């Protein structure tokens with residue numbers, strides 16, 4: 001049972017911490033104890049309290065992200081100690097994952113500006129992009145769609161990987177697209193990447209792509225209800241997708257062929273919903289891609305594998 005302290009007790013506790021703890025290492029250790037005491041969850045770029053605390057400490061101290069060990073034994077000023085304590089306290093009380101508190105997340109080795117309008121980037125698709133999707137693409141893609149783009153992380157990472165491709169980032173959420181546009185600007189990719197508001201393909205009529213890549217909402221009702229508090233700060237629209245998590249993916253599979261070029265490829269992350277997907281579409285020859293850095297449920301389909309609407313087959 002976590003103890004509730006009065007304001008007076010809190011300020012006594014804070015002055016005790018300020019006099020007892022001296023170094024970055026002291027504060028990082030103390031944060032690990034408090035995070036564990038309060039049962040925080042780590043699934044947004046870190047998987048343990050030490051790393052989560054490190055990110056917050058580096059941010060509060062205006063030190064470079066990455067936890068340079070040379071800083072561990074450096075002493076903090078009283079003002080710095082107060083700033084660190086305030087941020088750690090916010091992490092504990094609000095349950096906001098660290099990237100929402102720092103405003104930044106890393107994906108495929110690239111920094112992205114983020115806030116609560118978008119999902120925190122963490123898709124295992126990063127690994128595949130870094131490997132240029134080898135050996136899966138029949139040709140170097142000239143046109144790429146990042147469907148359900150959120151912060152824009154997948155499409156922007158693809159733009160770096162495939163410099164000659166034109167990339168579209170699409171999302172149903174105008175709020176998310178504002179963040180995606182900030183990231184296009186941050187990475188100076190306005191010539192190569194554009195953002196489009198679109199419910200599935202509604203805003204992309206007549207457009208076809210060599211590669212459609214997507215991390216759509218795919219969490220089923222039960223998993224969504226049971227997710228730790230940290231996940232409930234992310235937009236529900238980014239996670240939940242109906243009873244079995246497949247509402248979006250069902251629509252996607254029926255419409256994707258109309259937006260792929262002849263040799264086009266569809267690569268989609270569905271996580272835990274892969275079992276329900278296999279059951280729902282036994283006729284589709286899903287290739288489930290291997291992920292060396294963890295994660296699961298990423299499938300690949302060729303345009304030819306997908307149902308084609310007769311009136312819009314490629315001429």
Ligand SMILES: C[S@@+](CC[C@H](N)C(=O)[O-])C[C@H]1O[C@@H](n2cnc3c(N)ncnc32)[C@H](O)[C@@H]1O
Pocket residue numbers: 118119120121122123147148149150151152153154170171172173176198199200214215216217218237238239248
């Ligand atoms: C799981 S998040 C992925 C964000 C980003 N691609 C990433 O990997 O971090 C799913 C995104 O899909 C968007 N979305 C939900 N329903 C959609 C729809 N019908 N059409 C287009 N985008 C949709 C949400 O707004 C959200 O940004």
